[in-house]
Amino acid sequence: MRRTRTDLMQGTLELMILKTLAREEMHGYGIAQRIHEAVEDLLKVEDGSLYPALYRMEERGWISSEWGASENNRRAKYYKLTRAGRQQLAAESVNWDRISRAVMKVLQAS
Numbered sequence: 001m002r003r004t005r006t007d008l009m010q011g012t013l014e015l016m017i018l019k020t021l022a023r024e025e026m027h028g029y030g031i032a033q034r035i036h037e038a039v040e041d042l043l044k045v046e047d048g049s050l051y052p053a054l055y056r057m058e059e060r061g062w063i064s065s066e067w068g069a070s071e072n073n074r075r076a077k078y079y080k081l082t083r084a085g086r087q088q089l090a091a092e093s094v095n096w097d098r099i100s101r102a103v104m105k106v107l108q109a110s
Contacts, residue, residue, distance in 0.1 A: 013045065013053050014062075015096055018081065018089040021063060025080035027070055028054060054079060062088050 020026070020034050031054075032045045057063045062085035070076040081089070 013049055014057060015092045017053060018062065018085055021079055021081040022089055025078050027076035027078050
């Protein structure tokens with residue numbers, strides 16, 4: 001199966017969301033835009049992936065949300081990292097580092 005530029009390994013989107021929310025609370029569209037800017041157009045976070053991930057993460061207690069007004073004065077749900085989310089971010093960051101080093105070793109092997 002051919003991968004497109006929007007396919008992500010399971011858990012990768014959650015890690016990027018956690019890291020984004022570690023900087024500041026924001027609404028879903030803002031999260032998608034921040035990730036898009038950070039990855040310099042290498043991938044696009046689709047609404048069909050983003051919002052289910054946000055709901056799962058909220059159910060797991062990694063993030064919390066509340067309604068507020070967006071920059072253009074529209075009603076928006078703002079998400080922020082919880083203490084459990086910060087712990088999950090730390091654990092997932094360590095795991096991602098291990099996985100990415102292992103993949104690079106395989107790719108660099110002769």
